[in-house]
């Protein structure tokens with residue numbers, strides 16, 4: 001084991017995102033994958049040889065880790081935060097549908113450990129949030145609407161990404177947009193932010209066609225977060241600060 005490298009735990013490993021993370025972690029030699037956790041702990045073909053897959057009931061038994069990357073469900077949230085605190089590890093989470101209380105708990109946890117939660121780990125959406133803020137500030141009187149489309153298995157609506165884009169609209173012009181959500185087929189994720197004024201319309205749109213982009217973004221965040229001090233970190237700021 002190379003102790004110089006941040007030790008990585010993947011949480012939610014049997015899901016669509018977890019399997020992508022297990023596969024793509026091999027692209028990041030800066031990280032050392034030490035364990036994975038899923039609800040049942042069944043063996044996973046994507047887990048490299050020698051990397052244990054533990055059931056969530058045995059979360060307390062995972063080997064020491066420096067950073068957890070989590071894409072699971074809100075009900076898994078409290079035990080994972082507790083495990084990170086116990087190990088003195090950083091948390092990168094993309095789990096959406098967290099309650100206001102759970103988001104507040106992330107703030108509290110960030111007093112003791114580095115925390116980065118993002119509703120979207122794509123580079124394009126990080127840039128889109130900046131553009132939406134600018135457009136909203138320039139067009140305060142126009143109607144603002146966000147239309148999001150996702151695959152039929154997605155549980156929360158509006159999507160966490162739509163809500164984070166809505167927060168940028170509110171920051172720019174002082175009022176929330178309207179939301180519309182579509183659940184159809186195998187759509188990875190599409191977000192349209194529309195500003196409509198008299199006789200004209202501005203549309204900003206992002207289309208994700210491969211969920212590997214979110215896994216790669218989260219692994220990039222893990223590399224950049226490991227070794228930082230306690231605090232709440234923003235994916236866009238961490239990513240775009242150094243290009």
Ligand code: NAD
Nearest residue numbers: 012014015016017039056071072076094096119120121214
């Ligand atoms: P999925 O349903 O395929 O997988 C969910 C995973 O959570 C599984 O591994 C399951 O074993 C695990 N899980 C469920 N309950 C658990 C519990 N109580 N304890 C521990 N683990 C538990 O979902 P998915 O498509 O992989 O998405 C996972 C999450 O990531 C969702 O919230 C989704 O909205 C979000 N997501 C975020 C981004 C982003 O960029 N932030 C991108 C894609 C998906």
